[in-house]
Amino acid sequence: MxxxxxxxxxxxxxxxxxxxxxxxxxxxxxxxxxxxxxxxxxxxxxxxxxxxxxxxxxxxxxxxxxxxxxxxxxxxxxxxxxxxxxxxxxxxxxxxxxxxxxxxxxxxxxxxxxxxxxxxxxxxxLKPVGRITAVARRISATDLSQRIALDGPPDELRRLADTFDDMLDRLDRSFDAQRGFVEDASHELRNPLAVIRSNLDTTLADPDATTEDYRFVAEQVSRSTERMSRVVDDLVTFARHETRPQHLTLVDIGDLARQGAAEFGGYAANHDVRLACEPPSGLLALGDAGSLRQALANLLSNALRVAPPGSEVRVTAGGEGAWVWLAVTDEGPGIPTAEQERVFQRFQRGRQASGEGRGLGLAIVRQIAESHRGEARLTSTDGAGSTFTILLPATGASSPGARIRRRGRTGETAPVSR
Structure with a gap:
């Protein structure tokens, strides 16, 4: 039975x-x-x-x-x-x-x-569906290397498998970026934490430490925590701009450039740097005004930090067709060709960077530009200054259709032939 x-x-x-x-x-x-x-x-x-x-x-x-x-x-x-x-x-x-x-x-x-x-x-x-199911079951949270790689005619199931593989590619890249982001962030925060701990341990272990010693340690801890706070703020900003901005409006790039130059006017004067800004009016781009202001602020901060006394930093803007551009040009030491792509990566500093930089400013600029479906570009000559350009869609185009070049030492940039 x-x-x-x-x-x-x-x-x-x-x-x-x-x-x-x-x-x-x-x-x-x-x-x-x-x-x-x-x-x-x-x-x-x-x-x-x-x-x-x-x-x-x-x-x-x-x-x-x-x-x-x-x-x-x-x-x-x-x-x-x-x-x-x-x-x-x-x-x-x-x-x-x-x-x-x-x-x-x-x-x-x-x-x-x-x-x-x-x-x-x-x-x-339905055999390909079983193959898709088997691959999906083998995927784990830490291993996204599995792919369907379906062969055969380009029918509905083939398109489904290809779409699934593309999704896995995007997820794999996203997870790799997150792991790299966490590793970079932990490395960047480890140094100030080590400074704080070493100073505290040394002072606490010294029975003859005076009030001045404690004051010195407190100042060191304050500077380190301030640096950590700035790094955390930049990390939050970088993470927030990994997705497309949610508050898209028509932004006047000329007004944006003038406002940014006005905010950094005092900083430029204190460093004996001339800050020139004469953008045209009526340049409208589709974007998030707050994000674009931050991108411009990062570019100006970077330019003023590397500009030698007595030099000039120029803020220019222009447009062609469905695209507008905003550029910041300095007369600093320039960036060698081999380092130009690296300066846009997280926690990477070019040869021109000073110790004050945290290595996230230009990465945030690129992230903001790409989240607007635009691009961040660099034109630089070693020893002759650099021009950082943000290219933005005026009407929501999918990708930039123009190339940027630099004209002379004036720092003016404009789109050229497509």
Missing amino acids: IGAGSRERFLRPLYRSLGSIRFRLALVYSLLLFGLGAIVVGGIYWGLARNLDESPLSQSIGLDELQAGGGVESVEEQAIRELLVATEIDANERAMQTLQDYSLIALAVLFGASMIVGWSLAGHV
Whole structure:
């Protein structure tokens, strides 16, 4: 006797198969084929029955003509006629019954065969779905290296598999970026924490430490915590701009440039640097005003930090077609070509950077530009200054369609041929 547990283990796969898409596809295929077969067989049955009713055997052998030509029908002729008609009716009924029986058997065989063929075809068609499911099950939170890599014609399942692989690629890159971000952040915060701990341990271990020693340590701790606070603020800003801005409006880039230059006017004067800003009016870009102000502030802070006394920092802007640009040019030491891409990475400082930089300012600029579907670009000559340019869509285009070049030592930039 089969126990309840054994019966459940036997029935569970059966129920799962009956509820699968494969079974439903096979059933639909079989029902369609069965329905078409039933229509064909029914048509043949109806046509044959109608033909037998309209053309009986008695007409074929000419009994009606014999009766009309011979006058009065004898008893023997009448008996023969009735026997013939009865025999004909019985033969017709037997033939129709036989046809019906064989038709039902044929339809049953057709249904069973179509279920088997439909099950096989559905399994072949849905095989990529099983492959997708297997890959999805093998994926874990720490391993996104699995890919479907489905071959075959570019049908719906191939597009589904390719879309799934693309999604895994994006997730893998995102997780790698997050891991790198955490590692960089921990490395950047480890140094001030080490300074704080070493100063505190040294002072607390010294029994002869004076009030001045404690004051000195307190000042060191204050500077280190201030640095940590700035790093944390920049980390939060960087993380916030990893997605597209949510408050997009039309921003006047000229007004934005003038406001940024005004805010840094005092800082530039204290460092004996001329800050020039003469952007045109009416340059509208689609973006988040607060984010763009921060990007410009980071560029100005970077330019004023590296600009030598007596030099000039210029803020310029322009537009062409569906794109507008905002540029900051300094007359600092410049950046070698080999380092130009690296300065936009997190916690990377070019040769021109001073110790005050935290290595996130230019990374935030690029993040803000890309979150606006734009670009951050650098044009620099070693020993002759640098121009940082933010290229923004004026009407929401998908990617920049112009290249930026630098014109002379004036720092003016403009789009050129596409």
